[in-house]
Amino acid sequence: MRLSNLEKGKRAIIKGIEKGCSAEKHQRFLDLGFVPGAEIHVHSISPLRDPIAYSIYNTIISLRREDADSVLITIDN
Amino acid sequence: MSKSACEICDLNGATTLKKLGEVSSKYDYAIALAGNPNTGKSTIFNALTGLKQHTGNWPGKTVTRAEGSFQYKDNKYKLIDLPGTYSLMSTSEDEEVARDYILFGKPDVTVVVVDAGRLERHLSLVVQIQEITNKVVVCLNLMDEASRHGVEIDVRGLSRDLGVPVIPTSARRKEGIGELLLAIDEVATGKYVPEQKTISGISGESRRAVSELSQELLAIDAELPSVSWISMRLIQRDESIEDALISGILSDKITKEEIAPILVKAAKYHDKLGLDYADNVAGAIFGQVTKTVKSTVKVDAGQRAFRIDRTIDKLVTSRTFGFPIMLLLLGGVLWLTIIGSNYPSSALSNLLLDQLYPFLKEGAIQLKFPWWLSGFLIDGVYLATAWVIAVMLPPMAIFFPLFTLLEDFGYLPRVAFNLDRLFKGAGAHGKQALTMSMGFGCNAAGVVATRIINSPREKLIAIITNNFSLCNGRWPTQILMASIFVGVLVPNQLAGTISTLAVVGIVLLGISFTFFTSWLLSKTLLKGESSFFTLELPPYRPPRVLQTIYTSIIDRTLIVLWRAIVFAAPAGAVIWLISNVLIGDKSIALWMIDALDPIGILIGLNGVILVAYIVAIPANEIVIPTVLMLTAMVLGDASLGEGAGVMFEVSDGEIATILYQAGWTTLTGINLMLFSLLHNPCSTTIYTIYKETNSAKWTTIASLLPVVFGVIVCFLVTRLWYMFT
Structure with missing residues (x-):
């Protein structure tokens, strides 16, 4: 599943960054804590539905939909 | 100010602190200040050096390194505030500045400021820095906020785990600064030697690669510092580290020939391990940090987790x-600025123009100045400068603090968050929403603010389009024209509303031009992919009102005002000269007006307006007084105005009479409003654009593009006008 499909109110665990991503973008994701095993949930959605702000490691980071597409997740029960 | 007993007590380490402000040339130790954005790093910097660096609740505030100094006990320290970064592994400009200083500058101590309430994220930076140097002190800042959020930290345990001093502070309340100084002192002087640490938990082949390269590096220089970190960077193909090894910056023992095979090997590992390596390292760092945090931090889950932030965000996003809240807040700031600056503006203009000006003129007569000298200096240079100060200072002194309060509270990043979708559509960056809003106060400040946009392409778009935000200097022209030429078209009781709507219309037109031009640029001159957009929404923090007012007046208002004065003084001289130097039987000004009149008429303006915009390029504030002075000259009515080259302003009613007498129509008024929106930036802004872009080409484009738009729009409006009337 992709981060862009994560619904509000659900918690997810990051599985990894999609392989097709550029090396630079991949590293930026890692710097921001988008590492395998990290917990993530939707904090808020912008009035125009994009971008979406995610809470990860107690920090709120917003991503555009096409960028959130590159983050692979699983739903955490 | 009297000091409390605690402040003068010997046990308080801060008593032996002597803030030295700007950096002095001699120092005993160099201290680097590192940390994530939004950790209060600048507050620590200010507390130690006594400087007043602006502390923005906003990543990318400290773009270049700021330096200051202080004395503690017998030693002088230089303090270097590095840009706020999440990590040191990427190739962004901020991270390179921070990393290069820690690696090549070899500071005696690196203080890493972390947010006590967000330890997991922030400790990952600490771990990375420890990989480069062992001389680290962790400043556990924002302790007050963390305890409000129900976070309890075992500071000793944390210090043991990390192997470095950990000092809890609440910098805003000046708590813990004494202890921080002591720790810095002990590490700098070598009384305390922090542990050498290295990232644990890198698995399998990645780890083998790092240790193999490390051993080979140590074989050619046994004393090479930060060796495992250098190996890690080589596997990531970090060019600046490769260059530093080849050129001998990192070690003079290593020769080109010796290093070459190691670089080849690192490159092979890079190709083989690929992005898994990056994942592996980042995973190991966060894994290690999570373990540390689990054993040292207790969180009261019920209290914590951004409850307030979530509630506010639910509303404002x-x-x-x-959108209504956004319009209300930003519109409110503008409204307060426009209304609020009336009184101080008229007080200042009374002082500088009505009192001081005649006094100076009188003085010049007493001192037997020739007429041209008194005219040049007092009517020219003084009057223009005084005018700019009187009209410019009050709105800026109101707008900047209000805007900075919204910024410090944490609201402005939410504006970028709300509007990003629109800017994305135009090929621009969401943070341009902020620089655009800042432009309504002052375009020069708006251009400076584009530093928060990291992508060069999107930063340029923001710089070039900033001029479409109607700045404070242009509001008075808009309001005056709207009330004289638009308000009169409707019945009296509606006049106020209609002229206000006309001004709002101009503002909205400016915003449409911002989007249109951004789109146009991203499709033509600045083609390219949208960069990776990440925006941190920082925690809301109560702004410190008095300090914000102080720093925003010093930082933003006075700097911009000073630049404006530097440009206004010579412009005043020019305005006076062209009005008083005759060629043949006419002044230069009249020649210019006659020459430009046909072009002016063609685009629904006139020669006077065009000349005024040419000579009043330093500040939009003096356009109207210049127009009036030139109009009086053209009319040749001695009863009007104060004489050739002397700017003046009278009541709105009298202005209307003069302008109608000179043949102005509703069309002239409307076109002046349009041209005031769409013309070149003032010289202060042009200069700022040049400083920010360092490019004559982009400065020229940013200066001329709006004029081109202005001429086209005014021409079209004029054609349409004559078609229907």
Whole structure:
């Protein structure tokens, strides 16, 4: 599943960054804590539905939909 | 100010602190200040050096390194505030500045400021820095906020785990600064030697690669510092580290020939391990940090987790209320600025123009100045400068603090969050929403603010389009024209509303031009992919009102005002000269007006307006007084105005009479409003654009593009006008 499909109110665990991503973008994701095993949930959605702000490691980071597409997740029960 | 007993007590380490402000040339130790954005790093910097660096609740505030100094006990320290970064592994400009200083500058101590309430994220930077140097002190800042959020930290345990001093502070309340100084002192002087640490938990082949390269590096220089970190960077193909090894910056023992095979090997590992390596390292760092945090931090889950932030964000980013709240807040700031500056503006203009000006003129007569000298200096240079100060200072002194309060509270990043979708559509960056809003106060300040946009392409778009935000200097022209030429078209009781709407219309037109031009640029001159957009929404923090007012007046208002004065003084001289130097039987000004009149008429303006915009390029504030002075000259009515080259302003009613007498129509008024929106930036802004872009080409484009738009729009409006009237 992709981060862009994560619904509000659900918690997810990051599985990894999609392989097709550029090396630079991949590293930026890692710097921001988008590492395998990290917990993530939707904090808020912008009035125009994009971008979406995610809470990860107690920090709120917003991503555009096409960028959130590159983050692979699983739903955490 | 009297000091409390605690402040003068010997046990308080801060008593032996002597803040030295700007950096002095001699120092005993160099201290680097590192940390994530939004950790209060600048507050620590200010507390130690006594400087007043602006502390913005906003990543990318400290773009270049700021330096200051202080004395503690017998030693002088230089303090270097590095840009706020999440990590040191990427190739962004901020991270390179921070990393290069820690690696090549070899500071005696690196203080890493971390947010006590967000330890997991922030400790990952600490771990990375420890990989480069062992001389680290962790400043556990924002302790007050963390305890409010129900976070309890075992500071000793944390210090043991990390192997470095950990000092809890609440910098805003000046708590813990004494202890921080002591720790810095002990590490700098070598009384305390922090542990050498290295990232644990890198698995399998990645780890083998790092240790193999490390051993080979140590074989050619046994004393090479930060060796495992250098190996890690080589596997990531970090060019600046490769260059530093080849050129001998990192070690003079290593020769080109010796290093070459190691670089080849590192490159092979890079190709083989690929992005898994990056994942592996980042995973190991966060894994290690998570373990540390689990054993040293207790969180009261009920209290914590951004409850307040979530509630506020729910409201300010909601589909229903997000935009209305935004318009209300930003519109409110503008409204307060416009209304609020009336009184101080007229007080200043009374002082500088009505009192001081005649006094100076009188003085010049007493001192037997020739007429041209008194005219040049007092009517020219003084009057223009005084005018700019009187009209420019009050709105800026109101707008900047209000805007900075919104910024410090944490609201402005939410504006970028709300509007990013629109800017994305135009090929621009969401943070341009902020620089655009800042432009309504002052375009020069708006251009400086584009530093928060990291992508060069999107930063240029923001710089070039900033001029479409109607700045404070242009509001008075708009309001005057709207009330004289638009308000009169409707019945009296509606006049106020209609002229206000006309001004709002101009503002909205400016915003449409911002989007249109951004789109146009991203499709033509600045083609390219949208960069990776990440925006941190920082925690809301109560702004410190008095300090904000102080720093925003010093930082933003006075700097911009000073630049404006530097440009206004010579412009005053020019305005006076062209009005008083005759060629043949006419002044230069009249020649210019006659020459430009046909072009002016063609685009629904006139020669006077064009000349005024040419000579008043330093500040939009002096356009109207210059127009009036030139109009009086053209009319040749001695009863009007104060004489050739002397700017003046009278009541709105009298202005209307003069302008109608000179043949102005509603069309002239409307076109002046349009041209005031769409013309070149003032010289202060042009200069700022040049400083920010360092490019004559982009400065020229940013200066000329709006004029081109202005001429086209005014021409079209004029054609349409004559078609229907």
